[in-house]
Each structure stands twice: as structure tokens, then as C-alpha cells.
Amino acid sequence: MKIAIIGTGNLGSSIAKGLIKNNTFTALFLSDKNTANVDAYNSLVNVTVTNDNLAAVQAADMVIFALQPKHIDKVLESVASIITEDQIIISVAAGVEIPRIEAIIGKDKNIIRVMPNTAISIGKSMTCIAPNEKAQDKVGLAQDVFNQLGTSLVIPEELIQAATVICASGIAFWMRLVRATTQGAIQLGFEAHEAHELATQTCFGAASLLIESGKHPEQEIDRVTTPSGCTIEGLNAMEHNGLSSALIQGIVASFEKINQIKKN
Numbered sequence: 001m002k003i004a005i006i007g008t009g010n011l012g013s014s015i016a017k018g019l020i021k022n023n024t025f026t027a028l029f030l031s032d033k034n035t036a037n038v039d040a041y042n043s044l045v046n047v048t049v050t051n052d053n054l055a056a057v058q059a060a061d062m063v064i065f066a067l068q069p070k071h072i073d074k075v076l077e078s079v080a081s082i083i084t085e086d087q088i089i090i091s092v093a094a095g096v097e098i099p100r101i102e103a104i105i106g107k108d109k110n111i112i113r114v115m116p117n118t119a120i121s122i123g124k125s126m127t128c129i130a131p132n133e134k135a136q137d138k139v140g141l142a143q144d145v146f147n148q149l150g151t152s153l154v155i156p157e158e159l160i161q162a163a164t165v166i167c168a169s170g171i172a173f174w175m176r177l178v179r180a181t182t183q184g185a186i187q188l189g190f191e192a193h194e195a196h197e198l199a200t201q202t203c204f205g206a207a208s209l210l211i212e213s214g215k216h217p218e219q220e221i222d223r224v225t226t227p228s229g230c231t232i233e234g235l236n237a238m239e240h241n242g243l244s245s246a247l248i249q250g251i252v253a254s255f256e257k258i259n260q261i262k263k264n
């Protein structure tokens with residue numbers, strides 16, 4: 001598969017890095033007006049770094065538009081005339097719905113909204129995928145690509161906004177929880193680098209336990225909370241201070257914001 005990425009900022013360059021790490025293409029075209037993030041890849045076999053969006057789109061079977069919502073319409077307009085009915089057009093732009101893309105490039109094009117996260121750079125993205133009517137039979141091809149870069153789930157388009165909050169913004173939410181844990185560990189006497197290792201490895205262990213056992217978090221919590229012990233003391237103090245409530249309110253605030261972006 002020949003893949004082009006238009007926009008190689010934070011997410012586009014993360015996708016490029018993941019694709020290169022997995023060698024998930026026959027040719028890769030990376031186009032941006034500022035290619036600084038990906039210039040180093042230009043020396044790789046089968047990778048072309050360019051400022052020419054049109055050339056990149058024309059050369060690819062799958063084109064991933066990784067542009068901010070405020071820029072994507074203009075770029076789509078500039079390449080619309082050369083997009084073919086066989087190409088797979090992917091947008092990762094948050095809040096930009098399929099009808100808005102169809103209005104620019106046509107309903108007769110294969111359009112797939114994909115919502116990965118920056119862990120795609122290390123092949124660990126949770127990626128949600130929603131196709132338009134025309135692209136129903138291309139979803140498998142998109143999953144083939146994104147399953148090599150983590151895990152994917154096909155969902156209805158109306159859930160993509162929610163998936164953006166949970167999976168894409170979610171990376172930032174989990175990072176903040178890790179940072180808070182690190183701050184606590186330093187206060188208890190660990191050096192910063194030790195605190196970081198303790199926090200990240202414990203976070204990794206907790207996620208791995210749930211993934212491998214398929215259990216509900218509360219079942220694993222029950223195995224940790226010794227009666228009258230320190231864990232339940234800590235958990236209850238966190239809940240009295242609104243831990244679960246703060247997370248849920250943050251998720252809902254993020255969702256309300258993305259629905260505003262959608263309307264702009």
C-alpha cells in the first residue's frame with residue numbers, strides 16, 4: 001500500500017514514525033508546508049518528504065489528512081480534483097464530520113474518519129474507525145494498517161467525537177495522572193527519576209492486568225485492598241476529594257468542547 005500523510009505535525013509525524021517502525025507500506029509520502037518533524041525520514045528507502053500536497057495525494061492509495069480542523073477544508077479543496085474513486089481518504093481531524101468532507105471531495109469517494117492517538121508512534125494506539133457509505137468495503141484495509149500500529153475498533157460515526165475524548169485526549173489525561181503519582185512519590189522520599197519509573201511501571205502493570213485478565217477494575221481493586229489497610233484509606237480519601245467525579249467531569253467538558261469545534 002502506498003500511503004501519503006498530509007500534515008506532519010504532532011499526530012501526522014507520530015503516524016509516520018509508527019508506519020516506518022512497522023514497515024507498513026510500499027511507499028510513504030510525507031507532505032507539510034513545514035517538514036521539520038519528518039525531514040530525517042527523507043533518507044529512508046521508499047520514503048519521500050515533500051511540500052507538494054498534490055504530488056503526495058496523486059502518488060498514494062491511502063491518503064491520511066492530519067491537519068487541524070481550521071486548515072483541512074482549504075487543503076481538501078486544493079486536492080479535490082485529483083482524488084479518485086479508488087483511493088482511501090482518511091481524516092484524523094477532530095470534530096470534522098464526514099458530510100463536511102463529502103461536501104468538498106464528493107460522496108462518491110472512500111472517506112474514513114480515523115481517531116488514533118500519539119501512542120501510534122510506538123505501535124500502541126487505540127484507534128477508532130468510521131467509514132462513509134462508499135468506503136464500507138475499505139474498512140478492512142484501514143484496519144489492516146491501523147492494527148499494525150496498535151488496536152482498532154470500527155464504530156458508528158456518531159461515536160467518533162466520544163472516541164476522540166477517551167482515546168486521543170485520553171493520552172493527556174493518563175499522562176496527568178502519572179505525573180500526579182510521580183509528585184506524590186517524590187513527596188514520600190523518592191528521587192524524581194525513581195518516582196517516574198515507579199509511576200509508569202505501575203500504570204503499565206495495572207493496564208496490562210486488565211487487558212490480560214479481562215476483569216473489571218473493581219475486581220482487581222478488591223485484590224489489593226486489605227481490610228483496614230492503607231490502600232482503601234488512600235482510595236477513599238481520593239474519592240472524598242472527587243477523583244472519579246473529576247475524571248468524569250473532565251471527559252464531559254472535553255466532549256462538550258469537541259462538539260463546539262464540530263460546529264465551527
Ligand SMILES: NC(=O)C1=CN([C@@H]2O[C@H](COP(=O)(O)OP(=O)(O)OC[C@H]3O[C@@H](n4cnc5c(N)ncnc54)[C@H](O)[C@@H]3O)[C@@H](O)[C@H]2O)C=CC1
Nearest residue numbers: 007008009010011012032033066067068069092093094168
Ligand atoms: N495531537 C493529537 O494527539 C491528536 C490530534 N488529532 C487531530 O489531528 C489533527 C492534527 O493535529 P496535530 O498533529 O496535533 O496538529 P499540528 O498543528 O501539530 O499539525 C498539523 C500540521 O499541518 C500542517 N499544515 C497546515 N497547513 C498545511 C497545508 N496547507 N499543507 C500541508 N500541511 C499543512 C502544519 O504545518 C502542521 O505541521 C487535528 O485535526 C487534531 O484534531 C486527533 C487525534 C490526536
Ligand SMILES: O=C(O)[C@@H]1CCC=N1
Nearest residue numbers: 094164165168169170
Ligand atoms: O486537543 C485536541 O483538540 C486534539 C484532538 C484530540 C487530541 N488533540
